[in-house]
Amino acid sequence: MEHADADSTTSARSGRPTTGLWLIGARGSVATTAVLGLAALAGGHAAPTGCVTARDDVAALPGHAALPDFDGIVVGGHDVSHHPLPKRAEALADARMIPAHLVTLTRDALEAADAEVRPGHDPARPEGSGQAVAERLAADIVAFRERHGLERVVVVDVASTEPLPEPAPEHDDPGLLLAALADPDRAPLPASSLYGYAAILAGAPYAAFTPSASVALPALARLAAERGVPVAGQDGKTGQTWLRTVLAPAFAARNLRVLSWAGANLLGGGDGATLADPDAVGSKLSSKSRGLRALTGTATTPLHIDNVPDLGEVKVAWDHVHAEGFLGSRLTLQTTWSAYDSVLAAPLVLDLTRLLALADAAGLAGPVPELGFFFKDPWGSDVHDAAAQDRALVDWLRDTAAKVRATDGARGGAAHEAAR
Amino acid sequence: MEHADADSTTSARSGRPTTGLWLIGARGSVATTAVLGLAALAGGHAAPTGCVTARDDVAALPGHAALPDFDGIVVGGHDVSHHPLPKRAEALADARMIPAHLVTLTRDALEAADAEVRPGHDPARPEGSGQAVAERLAADIVAFRERHGLERVVVVDVASTEPLPEPAPEHDDPGLLLAALADPDRAPLPASSLYGYAAILAGAPYAAFTPSASVALPALARLAAERGVPVAGQDGKTGQTWLRTVLAPAFAARNLRVLSWAGANLLGGGDGATLADPDAVGSKLSSKSRGLRALTGTATTPLHIDNVPDLGEVKVAWDHVHAEGFLGSRLTLQTTWSAYDSVLAAPLVLDLTRLLALADAAGLAGPVPELGFFFKDPWGSDVHDAAAQDRALVDWLRDTAAKVRATDGARGGAAHEAAR
Amino acid sequence: MEHADADSTTSARSGRPTTGLWLIGARGSVATTAVLGLAALAGGHAAPTGCVTARDDVAALPGHAALPDFDGIVVGGHDVSHHPLPKRAEALADARMIPAHLVTLTRDALEAADAEVRPGHDPARPEGSGQAVAERLAADIVAFRERHGLERVVVVDVASTEPLPEPAPEHDDPGLLLAALADPDRAPLPASSLYGYAAILAGAPYAAFTPSASVALPALARLAAERGVPVAGQDGKTGQTWLRTVLAPAFAARNLRVLSWAGANLLGGGDGATLADPDAVGSKLSSKSRGLRALTGTATTPLHIDNVPDLGEVKVAWDHVHAEGFLGSRLTLQTTWSAYDSVLAAPLVLDLTRLLALADAAGLAGPVPELGFFFKDPWGSDVHDAAAQDRALVDWLRDTAAKVRATDGARGGAAHEAAR
Amino acid sequence: MEHADADSTTSARSGRPTTGLWLIGARGSVATTAVLGLAALAGGHAAPTGCVTARDDVAALPGHAALPDFDGIVVGGHDVSHHPLPKRAEALADARMIPAHLVTLTRDALEAADAEVRPGHDPARPEGSGQAVAERLAADIVAFRERHGLERVVVVDVASTEPLPEPAPEHDDPGLLLAALADPDRAPLPASSLYGYAAILAGAPYAAFTPSASVALPALARLAAERGVPVAGQDGKTGQTWLRTVLAPAFAARNLRVLSWAGANLLGGGDGATLADPDAVGSKLSSKSRGLRALTGTATTPLHIDNVPDLGEVKVAWDHVHAEGFLGSRLTLQTTWSAYDSVLAAPLVLDLTRLLALADAAGLAGPVPELGFFFKDPWGSDVHDAAAQDRALVDWLRDTAAKVRATDGARGGAAHEAAR
Ligand SMILES: NC(=O)c1ccc[n+]([C@@H]2O[C@H](COP(=O)([O-])OP(=O)(O)OC[C@H]3O[C@@H](n4cnc5c(N)ncnc54)[C@H](O)[C@@H]3O)[C@@H](O)[C@H]2O)c1
Ligand SMILES: NC(=O)c1ccc[n+]([C@@H]2O[C@H](COP(=O)([O-])OP(=O)(O)OC[C@H]3O[C@@H](n4cnc5c(N)ncnc54)[C@H](O)[C@@H]3O)[C@@H](O)[C@H]2O)c1
Ligand SMILES: NC(=O)c1ccc[n+]([C@@H]2O[C@H](COP(=O)([O-])OP(=O)(O)OC[C@H]3O[C@@H](n4cnc5c(N)ncnc54)[C@H](O)[C@@H]3O)[C@@H](O)[C@H]2O)c1
Ligand SMILES: NC(=O)c1ccc[n+]([C@@H]2O[C@H](COP(=O)([O-])OP(=O)(O)OC[C@H]3O[C@@H](n4cnc5c(N)ncnc54)[C@H](O)[C@@H]3O)[C@@H](O)[C@H]2O)c1
Ligand code: NA
Ligand code: NA
Structure with missing residues (x-):
């Protein structure tokens, strides 16, 4: 194997072997922001504001060093778009989301990442059996790992939201699924699930940042568990839904009864255009409401997502909460949230990369429930309670890191010996 | 001692001896709502929505029965107003805060409570030395306890917010304070502190629902601890401040940096009129900002309280949060909260009554930090983190109740023996 | 003709002959509020707040006395519901929309109006040819006019919003329409249009307060004009749409370019339940957006109406306006409107009654464009500009009243002679 | 007289003699934006969005050509700051208010304007008698006019808001005032009024875009009228106040009774820092409330302005309107306005320049009431009604332009003759 030089495979700070981040939808808005942000962090041009794993209290955890350093993460991915990542970054700066000078400062890294983007699978263009497609995608991931001598590659799906597939028996039964995948005349899986399956084939930890089916299908979740691949999902909880899972438990703690929780969402950008499609938006709306209903016990949670192109990368969300208090009295809370969506998502993508690398190092397999903090579903x-998820996350990180370091210590001693 | 008949001194449901609730400001809006609500709960005319101690998960705690039942709480208090409590209740119904039929259903209880209101201490009308005043007030509390054969009386201050007193050496030193109190020519304590001192003299657990000085003065806090009186405060956290202590930790959990948190408050009612006084509002504003600054680390927290009489009992609060996210991006959150203020406060007054009765039964003395959930300061x-306070409260309740029941069990056995 | 006594046919204040108000949907929320309000105004129990024709500047117009007095308006109507109007009024008081004591004070009037409600036409229950139905409905109106010796009856449609009918050639051609109406096997008109046609047959001025088809169909509008019946519509402009037609012209006056105007609507009550039906809501949504698009020139005006039953009679509307200013800068305006919907509508129904009576007295026929102030469409x-509509209305009222009074003066002289 | 070449003294488009714009506070945020914007308009780099005089319907007025063209306006001014205008423009681009490329494109014009800025009068640094100061300032204006061969110079005050001066008899009586001004030991006028007086001395039409005293003092207003100088003011109505004067008349038109109108203002930038001073903010607050009280008839209009530096050039304003409707019902409207303040103001400064040039050409003297559209006071x-002001403005512009063109026509003929 021809592989990259030593410098690119270890973190400058820690000297530990590097981790890969493989983005599905690598030229999209979230992906571009993550790539640019990672380069800015590695280059010392930005602070890790918005990264949960960089919080003071988290950084102070004893095992924090078990997480890969930002400067030791190498990026590649799949996309069906040919619009270069650096161009996308410029557009994000023009949209006033990120400062223009950061695009200049990270141009090399953006170009390097763009050079690592391989053609994705476009469901509109058949490529043979599902198995063949997944193997092709998996091979891209493996080649990336080997090319850069990476210890592991974390796959994160930040591609456009897909319509949910029709239910089918193959989705529940691994045996049926594998059979259907082998058949070139059938297409049992949507693209997101083919990517998830490819990650499993490549032995790469996987996170679903979108509401698409991906490895949420039981047959694939089972396969991930059986083949020792940790997975986490689903649908990044970054704005309005996050806020709801902060507020709803607080109403409950006060024993105030939520009667209805209505909302509106306005967004432009690529995601706005995708979600203008009623099919695609369906999966999003259902994943946004599930948690809220569980937390409040009310079914009156009307919600809409509107494509408002002039808002560009900004997302505006309005919520109206109507609740009952003591003696039948009524109260209302309204919230208006306005934020650039992708800068909320990107640091969480980096967090998931670090945390799934840890999960993999700890030998976890299948869904990692303690990463629920990051997801709508x-x-x-x-x-769904954000504060409870935060505690669970911190506890898990502390314990898992301790476990990994214990193992590393043992192994490290041996490695040290061997190195002599 | 001539005391009330057996029916009035034990809870119908539990048969346990009853608890008294002595309200400072007993004819105010919060007090009236608490009295009416207690009667509605006892009579089965209302659900305990808004009562934290009636939450499903709290009611399911093993030791929950150690809390006094709602139907075993008898009410009295001090006020300087002669406007009868039932009239105040009618006004609250006219203001659409509470349903008119509940006033009818609870009229007897409202009249009974009004009959238990004793003249308060009006600082504008000197009554002799501070010691004499406090002893007179304490005697009222003791007489109430004895008249109704109560096991204990919890004092809750819901009187009008006072201006903060000028700092003085007596406030820090119990010895100096007692000397000054004895001097008829000096007035070392504001009214709220005289009430607090009276509660200590009467051995009555005490809660400060207002931002007034009360037993926040170190000399009085020390006295409470020395004399075995549990106290809790201060300034009920019911609306905007509660919301802020829910949201601010959530921003921190996401590692988003709050740059400013500006707010406006509109309120009518008695509290609105009081807080139109710039002196009185000072103590309120500072207790509202302290927690927010601690939670966010920013000092840009401008806040105003305006008296808007036409809003009646409704309080409207607007907040504008400006934060920095990843790569220097900016986001905003606005909240508008609209609620009848006193119905938010009243169930918490009932919670505090139950919880301080428990604290007293457990032999606690001085400030009870685990009751911080209820207070701005x-x-x-x-x-200040509301979710963390909730956990601390539930843990404390479970442990303290267990301790009390263990003691009760022991005592109960003995009592049973004695009763034979 | 046996008819009512003199007292009921003249206004106590003015002694002028009375006007009838015939409400389609007479037992609904808007209708009940209008009936109760009219009685409260006539009885001096309420001020005409919310009535445009009672504005100080309008009341000061020289010809204002040409409008019928509130106390000279007699009410009846059609409805398919049997739920009595006084019961509905009680429910509106329970929902805190109107004060309970007003229901008591106006009970007689509510009962009197309820006794004048005749069975409406339920499209789900065929009653023979359209012509026969309309004649039956017209006869009810004529009988009401004669029974009370009224000078004229104004019909106002405040029934539930219907789905829009499929386009058909009969809708455009009076000849085809009359033929189809005569055919018992065809149903060329939806209920709202049958009511409109009945008003024309009865020679009764007509207002369409709903977005239903009614006499918006060209064939009916033509008939109204030909038969000398003044009509006005359509879809009462009471809340969010009114606000939009106030704000949008103001942006234009500043030469600020609106890029998008997105909105959400939450409502409970009868109207909320009706509009939960996607067919019914269609007509509403299109009539809400038309004016906004005309005023702003943008087509990005997403809008939703959600049924939120717990809000009861309250309607909450949120708008988010995104505009471009100087040098490409962006600005946003958000509005949140919260109001009891029917109390906004009811005074305008009374205004329309007075103004259409005037139009009729002036001999106008067909659509009266100057009443556009009251309508979304x-x-x-x-x-659509609300300020421009206001000026047009006031000018029209002044001029039309002057004309009527000139005629009245002439006639009055003659009548005076005759009376001798 | 040495004067500039022909090119700089006529508009390229119209060939008409040019107008000067002399800005008091020429290096501030509003001034910089106006200068940059004017250059961008003249250079064809921006559309006149936000300029009232460039509205389609205004541009279509017959006499519109009587207004000076944007490309024929030359800029200079006074300031006490030495921070160069181009640097300020860069800062505004960094604050994301204006696009960075416009700063590059207009750099020459920014530098040219900066070269025309003369030292202002700093009240903290005495310069001799008020008369001497005003004459020095007037001489700067006259020299500018002559240097560029300008037909006239319009002075617009966009300097920092001053505290209001103590009332004094000189403010009401021109005779007393002139005497006091001549006395080197007295300082009867604040800086803004000295600038206003200087404009009068220079015969330059003058607009007060700030709430400072300026020529609002009766003695100066009288002088302006006597000396034939048209003046307009005061305090630019650009954001929240504009919105209020749009909405309040709309409530009145519906006969809805406003009970209270409460507001909050958050702003950073230079203006935010200035208004953090309670003295300076006083004049602003009173000019913001006056119109609202007149329009609504309520005195409950609490308002605050807070300095929130992290908001930079953005101003956020929240309003809460509480109104009474039919039958005592209550409704609320909330608005949140968020905009870059200076880009709202700058195009209006350009409008005022054009309109005061016209007023001067028409020979008007003293306050021009029809320019009220632009001002809070x-x-x-x-x-105060924005729609009514708009009509008055358009009517005035049409009539005044016609008058000027009639005169010009006459003169033009003569001039043409003379030029032969
Ligand atoms: N705060 C957030 O931004 C947020 C939160 C939760 C979820 N998400 C989800 O993240 C995803 C990405 O959002 P975005 O704003 O970056 O969207 P985007 O439209 O900018 O980017 C999506 C990218 O996916 C690519 N893509 C589409 N189909 C593909 C395929 N079959 N294979 C590979 N690539 C494909 C597109 O070419 C595009 O480059 C969306 O699904 C969105 O719903 C975002
Ligand atoms: N959500 C809430 O309502 C809330 C939250 C936190 C704190 N508080 C505090 O609770 C207190 C009560 O609020 P409210 O709305 O009931 O006010 P209120 O004005 O309706 O009632 C105050 C009562 O205190 C009485 N009082 C005044 N001075 C007294 C004295 N010296 N001795 C005895 N009584 C005296 C008054 O006569 C009145 O009856 C206020 O201090 C308020 O700041 C309320
Ligand atoms: N601000 C406002 O309230 C407002 C504004 C604009 C338009 N509107 C329109 O006014 C109408 C009435 O609103 P509401 O809140 O009173 O609704 P509602 O549901 O309370 O009342 C509607 C009434 O119409 C009756 N009805 C239904 N079908 C009928 C038929 N075929 N013939 C006769 N009566 C029939 C119903 O029985 C009911 O009594 C709705 O169409 C609504 O869209 C209301
Ligand atoms: N939408 C708006 O921006 C708006 C609306 C209404 C009124 N205004 C008023 O416009 C004025 C300017 O606002 P800004 O945002 O540009 O403020 P700014 O602080 O950016 O600029 C003010 C300028 O005035 C200069 N200045 C101060 N004292 C001076 C003096 N004695 N002589 C000459 N120059 C002096 C300062 O040096 C500074 O350059 C303020 O008074 C503001 O209240 C602005
Ligand atoms: Na504390
Ligand atoms: Na029309």
């Missing part, structure tokens, strides 16, 4: 967990 | 605690 | 006018 | 007018 947490796999393996019924907890 | 928690005594004995630096924790 | 003004008939005969392209003006 | 309109001189010579009680009209």
Whole structure:
């Protein structure tokens, strides 16, 4: 194997072997922001504001060093778009989301990442059996790992939201699924699930930042568990839904009864255009409401997402909460949230990369429920309360890091010996 | 001692001896709502929505029965107003805060409570030395306890907010304070502190629902601890400040940096009129900002309270949060909260009554930090995060109730023996 | 003809002959509020707040006395519901929309109006040819006029919003329409249009307060004009749309370019339940957006109406306006409107009654464009700017009243002679 | 007289002699934006969005050509700051208010304007008698006019808001004032009024865009009228106040009774820092409330302005309107306005330049009430209703332009003759 030089495979700060981040939808808005942000962090041009794993209290955890350093993460990915990542970054600066000088400062890294983007799978263009497609995608991931001598590659899906597939028996049964995948005349899986399956084939930890089916299909979740691949999902909880899972438990703690929770969402950008499609928006709306209903016990949670192109990368969300208090009295809370969506998502993508690398180092397999903090629809967990998820996350990180360091220590001693 | 008949001194449901609730400001809006609400709960005319101690998960705690039942709480208090409590209740119904039929259903209880209101201490009308005043007030509390054969009386201050007193050496030193109190030519304590001192003299657990000085003065806090009286405060955290202590930790959990948190408050009612006085509002504003500054680390927290009489009992609060996210991006959150203020406060007054009765039964003395959930400016605690306060409260309730029931069990056995 | 006594046919204040108000949907929320309000005004129990024709500057117009007095208006109507109007009034008081004592004070009037409600036409229950139905409905109106010796009856449609009918050639051609109406096997008109046609048959001025088809169909509008019946519509402009037609012209006056205007609507009550039906809501949404698009020139005006039953009679509307200013800068305006919907509508229903009575007295026929102030989708006018509509209304009222009084003067002289 | 070449003294488009704009506070945020914007308009780099005089309907007025063209306006001014205008423009681009490329494109014009800035009068640094100061300032204006061969110079005050001066007899009596001005030991006028007096001395039409005293003092207003100088003021109505004067008349038109109108203002930038001073803010607050009280009839209009430096050039304003409707019902409207303040103001400064040039050409003297559209506190007018002001403005512009063109026509003929 021809592989990259030593410098690119270890973190400058820690000297530990590097981790890969493989983005599905690598030329999209979230992906571009993550790549640019990672380069800015590595280059010392930006502070890790918005990164949960860089919080003071988290950084102070004893095992924090078990997480890969930002400067030791190498990026590649799949996309069906040919619009270069550096151009996308410029557009994000023009949209006033990120400062223009950061695009200049990180141009090399953006170009390097763009050079690592491989053609994705476009469901509109058949490529043979599902198995063949997934193997092709997996091979791209493996080649990336080998080319850069990476210890592991974390796959994060930040591609456009897909319509949910029609239910089918193959989705529940790994045996049926594998059979259907082998058949070139059938297409049992949507693109997101083919990517998820490819990650499993490549032995790469995987996070679903979108509401698409991906490895939420039981057959794939089972496969991930069986093949020792940790997975986490689903649908990044970054703005309005996050806020709701902060506020709803607080109403409950005060024993105030939520009667209705209505909302509106306005967004432009690529995601706005995608979600203008009623099919695509369906999966998003259902994943946004599930947690809220669980937390409040009310079913009156009307919600809409509107494509408002002139807002560009900004997302505006309005919520109206109507609740009952003591003696039948009524109260209302309204919130208006306005933020550049992708800068909320990107640091969490970096967090998930670090945390799934840790999960993989710890030998976890299948859904990691303690990563529920990051998702609207947490796999393996019924907890939606953001504060409770935060505690669970910190506890898990502390314990898992301790475990990894214990193992590393043992191994490290041996490695040290061997190195002599 | 001539005392009330057995029916009035035990809870119908539990048969346990009853608890008294003595309200300072007993004819005010919060007090009237608490009295009416207690009667509605006892009579089965209302659900305990808004009562934290009636939450499903709290009611399911093993030791929950150690709390006094709602139907075993008898009410009295001090006020300087002669406007009868039932009239005040009618006005609150006219203001659409509470349903008119509940006033009808609870009229007897409102009249009974009004009959238990004793003349308060009006600082504008000198009554002799501070010691004499406090003893007179304490005697009222003791007489109430004896008249109704109550096991204990919890005092809750819901009187009008006072201006903060000028700092003085007596406030820090119990010895100096007692000397000054004895001097008829000096008035070392504002009214709220005289009430607090009276509660200590009467051995009655005490809660400060207002931002007035009360037993926040170190000399009085020390006295409470020395004389075995549990106290809790200060300034009920019911609306905007509660919301802020829910949201601010959530920003921190996401590692988003709050740059400014500006707010406006509009309120009518008695509290609105009082807070139109710039002196009185000072204590309120400072207790509202302290927690927010601690939670966010920013000092840009401008806040105003305006008296808007046409709003009646409604309080409207607007907040504008400006924060920095990843790569220097900016986001905003606005909240508008609109609620009848006193119905938010009243169930918490009932919670505090139950919880301080428990604290007293458990033999606690001085500030109870775990009751910080209820207050803008928690005594004995630096924790402002509402979710963290909730956990601390539930843990404390579970442990303290267990302790009390263990003691009760022991005592109960003995009592049973004695009763034979 | 046996008819009512003199007292009921003249206004106590003015001694002028009375006007009838015939409400389609007479037992609904808007209708009940209008009936109760009229009685409260006539009885001196309420001020005419919210009535445009009672504004100080309007009342000061020289010809104002040409409008019928509130105390000279007699009410009846059609409805398919049997739920009595007084019961509905009680429910509106329970929902805190109107004070309970007003229901008591106006009970007689509510009962009197309820006794004048005749069975409406339920499209789900065929009653023979359209012509037969309309004649039956017209006869009810004529009988009401005669029974009370009224000078004229104004019909106002405040029934539930209907789905819009499929386009058909009969809707455009009076000849085809009359033929189809005569055919018992065809149903060329939806209920709202049958009511409109009945008003024309009865020679009764007609206002369409709903977005239903009614006499907006060209064939009916033509008939109204030909038969000398003044009509006005359509869809009462009471809340969010009114606000938009106030604000949008103001942006234009500043030469600020609106890029998008997005909105959300939450409502409970009867109207909320009706509009939960996607077919019914269609007509509403299109009539809400038309004016806004005309005023701003943007097509990005997403809007939703959600049924939120717990809000009861309250309607909450949120708008988010995104505009471009000087040098490409961006600005936003958000509005949140919260109001009891029917109390906004009811005074305008009374205004329309007075103004259409005037139009009729002046001999106008067909759509009256100057009444566009009251409607989302003004008939005969392209003006949506609320301030411009207000000026047009006041000018029209002044001029038309002057004309009527001139005629009255002439006639009055003659009548005076005759009376001798 | 040495004067500039022909090119700089006529508009390229119209060939008409040019107009000067002399800005007091020429290096501030509003001034810089106006200068940059003017250059961008003249250079065809921006559309006149936000300029009232460039509205389609205004541009279509027959006499519109009587207004000076944007490309024929030359800029200079006074300031006490030495921070160069181009640097200020860069800062405004960094604050994301204006696009960075416009700063590059207009750099020459920014530098040219900066070269025309003369030292202002700093009240903290005495310069001799008021008369001497004003004459020095007037000489700067006259020299500018002559240097560029300008037909006239319009002075616009966009300097920092001053505290209002103590009332004094000189402010009301021109005779007393002139005497006091001559006395080197007295300082009867604040800086803004000295600038206003200087404009009068220079015969330059003058607009007060700030709430400072300026020529609002009756003695100066009288002098302006006597000396034939048209003046307009005061305090630019650009954001929240504008919105209020749009909305309040709309409530009145619906006969809805405003009970209270409360507001909050958050702003950073230079103006935010200035208004953090309670003295300076006083004049602003009173000019913001006056119109609102007149329009609504309520005195409950609490308002605050807070300096929130992290908001930079953005101003956020929240309003809460509480109104009474039919039958005592209550409704609320909330608005949140968020905009870059100076880009709202700058195009209006350009409008005022054009309109005062016209007023001067028409020979008007003293306050021009029809320019009230632009001001919170309109001189010579009680009209605050924005729609009514708009009509008055358009009518005035049409009539005045016609008058000027009639005269010009006459003169033009003569001039033409003379030029032969
Ligand atoms: N705060 C957030 O931004 C946030 C939160 C939660 C979820 N998400 C989800 O993240 C995803 C990305 O959002 P975005 O704003 O970056 O969207 P985007 O439209 O800017 O980017 C999506 C990218 O996916 C690519 N893509 C589409 N189909 C593909 C395929 N079959 N294979 C590979 N690539 C494909 C597109 O070419 C594009 O480059 C969306 O699904 C969105 O719903 C975002
Ligand atoms: N959500 C809430 O309502 C809330 C939250 C936190 C704190 N508080 C505090 O609770 C207190 C009560 O609020 P409210 O709305 O009931 O006010 P209120 O004005 O309706 O009632 C205050 C009562 O205190 C009485 N009083 C005044 N001075 C007294 C004295 N010296 N001795 C005895 N009584 C006296 C008054 O006569 C009145 O009856 C206020 O201090 C308020 O700041 C309320
Ligand atoms: N601010 C406002 O309230 C407002 C503004 C604009 C338009 N509107 C329109 O006014 C109408 C009435 O609103 P509401 O809140 O009173 O609704 P509602 O549901 O309370 O009342 C509607 C009434 O119409 C009756 N009805 C239904 N079908 C009928 C038929 N075929 N014939 C006769 N009566 C029939 C119903 O029985 C009911 O009594 C709605 O169409 C609404 O869209 C209201
Ligand atoms: N939308 C708006 O921006 C708006 C609306 C209404 C009124 N105004 C008023 O416009 C004025 C300017 O606002 P800004 O944002 O440009 O403020 P700014 O602080 O950016 O600029 C003010 C300028 O005035 C200069 N200045 C101060 N004292 C001076 C003096 N004695 N002589 C000459 N120059 C002096 C300062 O040096 C500075 O350059 C303020 O008074 C503001 O209240 C602005
Ligand atoms: Na504390
Ligand atoms: Na029309």
